Amino acid sequence: MDCFDLYLPAPGGAAELLADEIATLLNHPRQTLQVQRSGVALRADWDAVLRLNLHSRIAQRVLVQLHAGPYHNEDDIYAAAAGLTWEDWFTPQHTIKVEVTAQRCPLRSVQFAALRVKDAVCDRLRARRGARPSVDTARPDVRLHLHLQEQRLLILLDTSGEPLFKRGWRDDQGDAPLKETLAAAVLAATGWPRTVDEAPLPLVDPFCGSGTLPIEAAQHLLRLAPGRARRFAFERLLPHDASRWQALREQARAAERPWPRGQAPLIHGSDVSFRMVDFARRNAQRAGVAEAVLLRGGDALQRLPPVANPGVLVLNPPYGERIGAAGVAGALGADEFWQRLAAHWKAHWGGWTAWILSPDTQLPRRLRLQATRRLPLFNGPIECRLWRFALQGRTTKNDHGEYENDAD
Numbered sequence: 001m002d003c004f005d006l007y008l009p010a011p012g013g014a015a016e017l018l019a020d021e022i023a024t025l026l027n028h029p030r031q032t033l034q035v036q037r038s039g040v041a042l043r044a045d046w047d048a049v050l051r052l053n054l055h056s057r058i059a060q061r062v063l064v065q066l067h068a069g070p071y072h073n074e075d076d077i078y079a080a081a082a083g084l085t086w087e088d089w090f091t092p093q094h095t096i097k098v099e100v101t102a103q104r105c106p107l108r109s110v111q112f113a114a115l116r117v118k119d120a121v122c123d124r125l126r127a128r129r130g131a132r133p134s135v136d137t138a139r140p141d142v143r144l145h146l147h148l149q150e151q152r153l154l155i156l157l158d159t160s161g162e163p164l165f166k167r168g169w170r171d172d173q174g175d176a177p178l179k180e181t182l183a184a185a186v187l188a189a190t191g192w193p194r195t196v197d198e199a200p201l202p203l204v205d206p207f208c209g210s211g212t213l214p215i216e217a218a219q220h221l222l223r224l225a226p227g228r229a230r231r232f233a234f235e236r237l238l239p240h241d242a243s244r245w246q247a248l249r250e251q252a253r254a255a256e257r258p259w260p261r262g263q264a265p266l267i268h269g270s271d272v273s274f275r276m277v278d279f280a281r282r283n284a285q286r287a288g289v290a291e292a293v294l295l296r297g298g299d300a301l302q303r304l305p306p307v308a309n310p311g312v313l314v315l316n317p318p319y320g321e322r323i324g325a326a327g328v329a330g331a332l333g334a335d336e337f338w339q340r341l342a343a344h345w346k347a348h349w350g351g352w353t354a355w356i357l358s359p360d361t362q363l364p365r366r367l368r369l370q371a372t373r374r375l376p377l378f379n380g381p382i383e384c385r386l387w388r389f390a391l392q393g394r395t396t397k398n399d400h401g402e403y404e405n406d407a408d
């Protein structure tokens, strides 16, 4: 079977995590994957393209690299694009779009360079197939990527179409939702679901917003493929093998593990905004995980552990100097909010591990806790850290049936 050079962009800072995921998904030797600053490159067959699109939680897209080489000017770019066998991939009836990115590119206009690629594709198809494809910038059938470095150009074909964080379940979202791919990278970094005595640890997001972290966690636990509810650009390309794709989708369905009816959920999300909780519940329903996740309203400054055995807190709290405005304490300065939260965790969440994604470099000082890990991750353009804190103490049940920390 033919092999291709693939490139999978990752959320900023998550390329290593993506490489671990790819190695597991494809059963591919980890050392053969090239981890780059913004993604992972590998050589693999078309089956891998389909499987990565369907199963990768962290990749933003799956791109096939069709050309990599030196260039000096726009004519070199035209010649490189005109030399590719586009007629093997699509027809003049497909619509196309060329997207361009650049790093230290010496050309005066990268948009003009993208235009030259479009011209080359159209000229080639007119010469070989008698007509040229038209451009659709909103919903193209085929997306091409031109990446210009200082002296090298890359031309890539996008097999995903809409970026992979669009899983097809999120209709309702709040003001600052995490992208699903970043949420998946955060969860991968925590190592969840880590098992104790073969049981996965409970997971709680007390600032769940529209539910991205709990829903991603639940889909992972139930082995629901992230791409199960969406379409992909490769379905419209000429090499598409519909029966092979159908077989892969059926395999994925057969591997799903529905949450046992009536069993208490292991994954919990809460938010002080009931509107957000409502969004999160609807999203969980569409994502097929409603049975496995308990979502409810509540202030993180009051939320108690839902179960006796300590697990993992994963949170992406609001950013900024004044936070928690809607909570019991009203608008607090960041120092006071985090001190109150730390005091609450110390009293009730002993034994749990908290992972916090935040751009606040002062977080350990504000919490008066020492971070045991600190992983740089980008939330879009915002540079964040994923901090890990081990919360001290031991939890027991009180007279009201609530779990509390009985250490100091």
Ligand SMILES: C[S@@+](CC[C@H](N)C(=O)[O-])C[C@H]1O[C@@H](n2cnc3c(N)ncnc32)[C@H](O)[C@@H]1O
Binding pocket: 174, 176, 177, 178, 179, 206, 207, 208, 209, 210, 211, 212, 213, 270, 271, 272, 273, 276, 298, 299, 300, 301, 316, 317, 318, 319, 323, 324, 325, 326, 327, 328
């Ligand atoms: C950055 S957003 C979380 C976004 C979420 N990860 C998502 O993907 O939709 C922060 C959330 O914290 C909630 N929040 C603010 N103060 C809170 C508090 N004291 N207790 C619980 N939730 C709070 C907000 O309502 C908001 O939904």
